[in-house]
Amino acid sequence: MKPTRVHRVTLISALVVALLAGCGLVSSSGTFHEAHLPDGRQPLDGAKLVVTSKSFTEGVLLGKITATYLAAAGADVKDLTGAPGSASSRQAQLNGDADILWEYTGTGWVNYHNETETIADPHELWQRVHEIEKRENNLEWLPPANFNDTYAFAASTPNAKRLHVKSLSEVAGMAVPDRTFCVDDEFFSRSDGFIPMLQKYGIPYNDPNGVPSGNVTRMDAGVVYTATAKGAPCNFGMVYTTDGRVKNLNLVVLDDDKKFFLPYSGTAVVRAAVLDRHPELRELIGTISKHLTDQLMQELNGRVDIDGEDPADVAYDWLKKEKLVA
Structure with missing residues (x-):
């Protein structure tokens, strides 16, 4: 396996221990803001979901956005964002102890499956990773968002x-x-x-x-x-x-006009069994994904890493600004 891709600034926050069977997963704070959908619908009423993330800033932000939005849609969400290292959140999902995790197509291709072929087309890379992960791990890599953290x-x-x-x-x-x-x-x-x-x-x-x-x-x-x-x-x-x-x-x-760098498209990964029980997740998470761009993630990451804001606050403020929650 090639070296794990190192992400920018690790989020520093008080850690609340949340041990999970077989993986020792740790939560960053276990909290997010309560909200509801603007139209009052609760398409996930009765659903119990566990949202996790890795511990770097962008991962935690994506986890908080997802936890806040799905809870607003009626789900009972357990927030286990901020798992230390890259392995614990991934292993929790493989074990069935976590349901939803944001990943990157390049990470899936290189680090999880040891592939060396460079696939420059983001959609093709996502499709290849999607097929492998569904076949080998019964994980569903939903269509990627519009940002590429490469x-x-x-x-x-x-x-x-x-x-x-x-x-x-x-x-x-x-x-x-x-x-x-x-x-x-x-x-x-x-x-x-x-x-x-x-x-x-x-x-x-x-x-x-x-x-x-x-x-x-x-x-x-x-x-x-x-x-x-x-x-x-x-x-x-x-x-x-x-x-x-x-x-x-x-x-x-600068534009990588010869397409040397592998795409790292941000993608929400959901256990297929959970998606079968709650197919509404496709549309709900898709609503989040279509709003996310490189420029937006730069802004949100900066609010945490540079301005010192809490990721839960940044996630909630952004969802309100976009009128995705009320």
């Missing part, structure tokens, strides 16, 4: 304008001294990371006509964002496309 490179707005750059192919066409990069150690060493990416774009690493080793600065992932915003020591830094710092620091995400 790797990318970004530049500060002044540098993007100065260098007239919008895509990685345009970076490849620059003078060698302008091809300066900031990356973290994990991304630098990945078999699907920095060095293969440079090869894909025809600017090989440690090549005087490509990207000399002196043009690359390796640093902590969190520092990459501020270094990129300052434009020193690099013009281009590795980012995650839905990270709140992209918007907060006014970074310009």
Whole structure:
């Protein structure tokens, strides 16, 4: 298995222990705001659902949004968002101890099923993961939302304008001294990371006509964002496309026009047995999914990671703003 993809800032909050049979799952807070659907319907009246998530900010936010909305639709929801690490929430769902979990198609393809083929088309990748997961684990990967939390490179707005750059192919066409990069150690060493990416774009690493080793600065992932915003020591830094710092620091995400990076489309995963009992979940979760975009996730993630707001509050405020709950 390739290294687990590291996500941005782990949510720090008081942990309420909620041990589940066989997996020791831990909840971030176990709370969300009470609400109801604007039309007063309760299509999930009588349903008992367990919503979990991983512990990084975006995962917790998606879990809180889902828990709040499904409870507003009448379900009795147990909130087990914020499971530490990547394995515990996944294992809880496989064990039948959790019903709903937001995942990423790239994670399913690479980390869960050890696939190495790069599938650039987001729909095709989702379809392939959907088929494997249904067949092997009886999990239903619902149609993905409209956001893709994948790797990318970004530049500060002044540098993007100065260098007239919008895509990685345009970076490849620059003078060698302008091809300066900031990356973290994990991304630098990945078999699907920095060095293969440079090869894909025809600017090989440690090549005087490509990207000399002196043009690359390796640093902590969190520092990459501020270094990129300052434009020193690099013009281009590795980012995650839905990270709140992209918007907060006014970074310009470059187009991966040769489709090197695997899509990481956000997807709600539901145990098939639960979906059979409550088919209304397809439409309800689909309503959430169609509202979620890269720009929105940047905003919501930033409210937690940068502004220090509670994920449950951010989830509730967004659902109210969109008139999905009242």
